Amino acid sequence: MPAGFETISGLAQATPSKIVFLVMDGLGGLPHPDTGRTELESAQAPVLHGLAARSSLGLSTPVAAGITPGSGPGHLALFGYDPAKYLIGRGVLEAVGIDFDLQPADVAARGNFCTLDAEGLISDRRAGRIDSAAAARLCQELDGFSLAGVQCLVRPVKEHRFILVLRGPGLSDALTEMDPQRLGAAPLPVAATRPEAEPAARVATAFVERARALLRDCRPANMVLLRGWSMYPRLPALAEVYRLRAGAIAIYPMYRGLAKLVGMEVLPAGETLDDQLGALERYWGQYNFFFLHYKKTDAAGEDGDFGAKVRAIEEADRRLPRLLALKPDVLVITGDHSTPATLAAHSWHPVPVLLHSRWCRPGDADGFNERACARGDLGRLPATDLMPLALAHALKLTKYGA
């Protein structure tokens, strides 16, 4: 059994009871300086707040105390995967983030277009954040090179970002990064850190030299920086470790990609939360676990727009009755990390958790917010505990020991 799942996978039973994880991305917040109230405390969200009084509440830690998680580790933890044990490289995450069909033997890198000065030193690590259309044209020029049976696939991501995927036999991702992470330095060479990565290093180096030649006269993007070399991680599937038939309803490619990595089936989600709820209704009979991803809370938090985050919570609250009408056996509402609008970034603060089920043990919460969750009956828990708790409340786990 995969590391970390020995106990749970021995207890998990396939049953028809249904679990929904509504992941409100970046849900946790901080008090607004004028009001002393967080985003959740400021929101007119009667359904959420009413549900809190009949639910278990707690605060979850995605990775460890003080650690601010990226979206990858944040979601892996929610699905029960120890994010310190199961790492997803930057190249792979970008690739799944644009719905690229990454193969198990592929090696992916995150690429930046950058600007070199006349001495060949980096003067801008992001080539002035060139626009996406210009970058897409450059990617087309770079795409399609091959050497010694290895293809170099180049796809644009957004602005100065792209991915390079090496496809061929016998490749390894044990490669060094090109980005010196500071200005005034030359790009670093791509080198193998283990002997088996020599073939990949040779192809990558040839690709880089060709890119240098092709981009020589371009401004501001006259060079590339490659980093985050990585291969498709071998994550055990939810079906294997929990015996779940899991469907993902996510609008953004990165979250669809993450869901695919843990073996969920990615369902057509549409473009709005209403579309997503429609998908949930349509596929309700075919799965016993649903991951419903709601992005607006995080986007508003990242923008530093307190009011927009409050409104995003209120919008979800208005749609919540449609979800509740399906009567899931277990509904978990939480985030993959906090994104306080005052900080305008992901943060390390623990994340509010609501677990609703016939079998939960409610406290005396007056609403769904950080303060109520800090006093909640679930206490402070690692995010990796949420999946076992959801399975238990769905009566999917048998007794441990006699």
Next chain:
Amino acid sequence: MPAGFETISGLAQATPSKIVFLVMDGLGGLPHPDTGRTELESAQAPVLHGLAARSSLGLSTPVAAGITPGSGPGHLALFGYDPAKYLIGRGVLEAVGIDFDLQPADVAARGNFCTLDAEGLISDRRAGRIDSAAAARLCQELDGFSLAGVQCLVRPVKEHRFILVLRGPGLSDALTEMDPQRLGAAPLPVAATRPEAEPAARVATAFVERARALLRDCRPANMVLLRGWSMYPRLPALAEVYRLRAGAIAIYPMYRGLAKLVGMEVLPAGETLDDQLGALERYWGQYNFFFLHYKKTDAAGEDGDFGAKVRAIEEADRRLPRLLALKPDVLVITGDHSTPATLAAHSWHPVPVLLHSRWCRPGDADGFNERACARGDLGRLPATDLMPLALAHALKLTKYGA
């Protein structure tokens, strides 16, 4: 990277933001039987109590549930070092505790003067706690022996306690303890537990036999017991694991020694809390982490003097505005363990923690005390989490994973 610091050291950035740890030694307490209020609850400490309402609170566990820590493990945990992984031997701790300049190749032992009866059996393991002056004279007699190029340095500690330091090439601390830990038994021989400790065992045995001869006619101290053989621990420095430039402002030698062991620079602290705050002001620009050690709370607790511990808290509270005026980005106020005056000893009770920062998420505390901390937003946490939390609130940690 050193064990336990892999994640954090990969994320830590050197930034100018400033962290202060005010360690009020033995801070946690128990209710007074007459009033039902703990020392913190009894103190007129308006600054601390007011700060609590605008801070994160919690209760920290230095080592593990039920474990009463000594000063060594208590402080190591505060600085983020797992006290079960990073052990400081008793000999080393006593040596740093008297400001002895221990060298990396030295082997240190904690010594007791003891009393043997006519049959050579131990009748008092502490030689009637002979006074410090008498013990110092005996130490002078024992000091300076050498054998096979190894010096035997003897220094008094307090009352019946002294240290023996073996200094020479090729020594090991894999030696057995002499103290049978009961009366009516003979002192045990010093033996090597690994072959490489044979040279040290021979020198130690010769030292012991010489001490037996020199002390034969002394009363009550007619023999020595050596234990806690240990060498300078290889603790990773704060600069290495957290990229901090750390200064320690501690009056008592043991705490200066502990700070030195984790790579802090030990600053002239003077003799009072006011002196210490003066040092903090003088050195404010030169460090981005300060360890400020306040001993009076523990000393009063150990004496079983409830009123004195309350007054010690009140004294610190009156000085606190001087510290707050420096506007540290993060201020942590806690203890290295609890020392309830009713128990008159270190205890296992979790320790009140206050973390103040622009980025903390306050609860609804009515003051800084054990009850408010038990309901605090930080919950119950291992003391080793405090350093990552402080770094995070000082915005010194980058994101984990993409």
